[in-house]
Amino acid sequence: MSRPSPQTERLIDLVDLLASAPTEEFTLADIARAAGLGKPTVHPMVVALARRGWLLRDPGTRTYRLGPALVAAGRAAAEGNPVLTAARPVVRDLAAATGLVCVALVAGGVPGEEDDLVVGEIADPADDRRPSAPTGQRWRGHPRGLRPGDRIPPRPPLGAVQVAWSDPETIDRWLDRLDAEQRADAAGELAPALAAIRERGWALEVGDQLRERLGRLVADFDADQRNAEHAAALRRVLTEIGRAFGVTETLPTAISPDGQYRASVVNAPVFDAAGGVAVVLCLLCVREGHRVPLRTGAEIVALGTRLRASAESLTHGLGGRWPPPFA
Structure with missing residues (x-):
């Protein structure tokens, strides 16, 4: 059996969290609390996802939601x-x-x-x-x-x-x-x-x-x-x-x-x-x-x-x- 990768699983859990409520926006504290992790642990994951367009950050409210890169990935999966x-x-x-x-x-x-x-x-x-x-x-x-x-x-x-x-x-x-x-x-x-x-x-x-x-x-x-x-x-x-x-x-x-x-x-x-x-x-x-x-x-x-x-x-x-x- 392959060895688990905790960091990868946390990243996937983070995306799953936002996907479970696509009409809502989450603060960094919300994400950390739901994931059961500290904000210092969650912050680099959120930044990495935002840089790739998997998450969007609202500059005014400082909240996050799923980004457009996931839309393209979803369409490719549906058509592939x-x-x-x-x-x-x-x-x-x-x-x-x-x-x-x-x-x-x-x-x-x-x-x-x-x-x-x-x-x-x-x-x-x-x-x-x-x-x-x-x-x-x-x-x-x-x-x-x-x-x-x-x-x-x-x-x-x-x-x-x-x-x-x-x-x-x-x-x-x-x-x-x-x-x-x-x-x-x-x-x-x-x-x-x-x-x-x-x-x-x-x-x-x-x-x-x-x-x-x-x-x-x-x-x-x-x-x-x-x-x-x-x-x-x-x-x-x-x-x-x-x-x-x-x-x-x-x-x-x-x-x-x-x-x-x-x-x-x-x-x-x-x-x-x-x-x-x-x-x-x-x-x-x-x-x-x-x-x-x-x-x-x-x-x-x-x-x-x-x-x-x-x-x-x-x-x-x-x-x-x-x-x-x-x-």
Whole structure:
């Protein structure tokens, strides 16, 4: 694993801070306080960013906001990935049609580390009802507080739709992300779930009410840095509950139309010309406050069917091919 660079991370955190509230201006003291650093530490970073046009300083108020150089960088990033360019209108259409937040995930690696899923695009239907929707602000309805660029480790069951069509070696590497205790039985237990995903062309991930409530508590504590220790303790409890809950319960093999499911995510793969997964389209079924409502199987199947149709259309538009089911 590559060694962390505290100074680099502080610089990125500083930009993230300003991006989280793009309509506001921050004094040097504001930035230092939010970053938990002293002004002497923050000052050279702010000066360096201002010199490159990443920040703008108002001479009158002596406050800072994001600068025009970031606009150019953002445009280049948006235009430089043809897959995300093609996925962007599909994600927005899905959000508008379903009333759910839709996310496009792409694979992204860090040197010396395992590949993760990266949030490439987010469409929130609520944005159309807001006076302004800051593009840098995290969407707080999801337990992770997602925003573009966030990395998500595909630890089973997350990532099932990405590996369902893969060879056994790839599936084994995915399963290796589990703890040793879970890994022993996971391959046999998850095989029926992966087969069901291949047959449907989409995956359902379900949650449980206890983890949902704890997730809300963690988010509440995270909002107040004075409760950092409590939030860390709750995360540990949440992890243990996740281990006890198991990965197989999260990926139901059969979905009964009359059944009731606490659906958290419905997702489907978009394939490239080689038959690999280029994008994962996700519908987030959680609501504000991290509530995961019960839905009937019929409702979930309708969402999955719509999602697969969009994924197939995007696959075709990218010149991709849907691979045959892996036996």
